[in-house]
Amino acid sequence: MQTKLDYRAVGKDARASFAAHREAIVAIAGFFIFMANWIAGYLAPPLVLDSFDDTAKVIAAFSGYFEANWLVLLPAMLVTMYGSLALYVLTSGRKLAKVGDALVIAAALFPTYLTATILTGWATFAGFLLFIIPGLYLTGRFAVLPAVMAREPALGIMDAVKQTWATTRKCGWAIVILTLFIAVAIRLVSGIAGDAVAGICQAIAGEGGVPIVQAAVSAFFAAVEAVIYVIAVTAVNRQLGAQTARQ
DSSP, X not given: OOOOOOHXXXXXXXXXXXXXXXXXXXXXXXXXXXXXXXXXXXXXXXXXXXXXXXXXXXXXXXXXXXXXXXXXHHHHHHXXXXXXXXXXXXXXXXXXXXXXXXXXXXXXXXXXXXXXHHHHHHHHHHHHHTTSHHHHHHHHHHTTHHHHHHHOTTSOHHHHHHHHHHHTTTOHHHHHHHHHHHHHHHHHHHHHHHHHHHHHHHHHHOTTOOHHHHHHHHHHHHHHHHHHHHHHHHHHHHHHHHHHHHO
C-alpha cells in the first residue's frame, strides 16, 4: 500500500545523491544553468510587475516581455532545460561510465522531454487559470516527469506521463508543499543577498550599480535552486516509485 511522502527520507536521499555526484553536478549546473542565466540576466532587462491582481494583465505583461526579449530568453531557457535534464540523468541512479554519458543521454532525450514538458505545461497553465488550485495540484502530479523520463528514456511521451501520474497518486499536494518550500526558501535568501549586493554595487558605481555582478548573483541562486529541485524531485521519484512497485 502506498504511504505518504517521507520528507526526511527525501532529504537524506538528496544529500547522498549530491555527495556522490558533487563535482559533476557543479560542473553541469555551472556551465548550462548558471552561465545561461547570467548571460540572459545581463542582456535582458528584469521584468517588473506592479500587481498580480489582474490575471489578464499579468499574462499580457509576461507575453510582452518574452516577445521583446525572446532572442535572449529562449536560448537561455532551452540551455537551462537541457542542463537540468542532464542533472536528472546523472542523479537518476542509472549506471554511467562517465559524466559525459549523462550529457549524451540528455541530448538524445531532449526533444521528447521538451514535447512532454510543453504538453503538461499547457495543462498546468490551464489549471492555474481555473482559480490556481487545479494548477498547483497538477504541478505536484507532473513534478517527477523529468525524473521518470531520465530513469527510463525508452518510455514514450504518453507512457512517461501515465507512469508519472501513477507514481504521484495520493502525493500531489505533498510534492507541491516540498517544491514550494524549496522555491520560497531559496528565493528569500536570493532576495536578501541580491539586495545586499545591489546596495554595495550602487554605493560603488552609482545608481546603475554593476549589472554584470548583480546578474551573476541572481544566476547563482537560480542554479542553486535548480540543483536542489532536481535532486529533491529525483529522490521523490525514487521513493514513490519503490512504493508503487511494491503494490
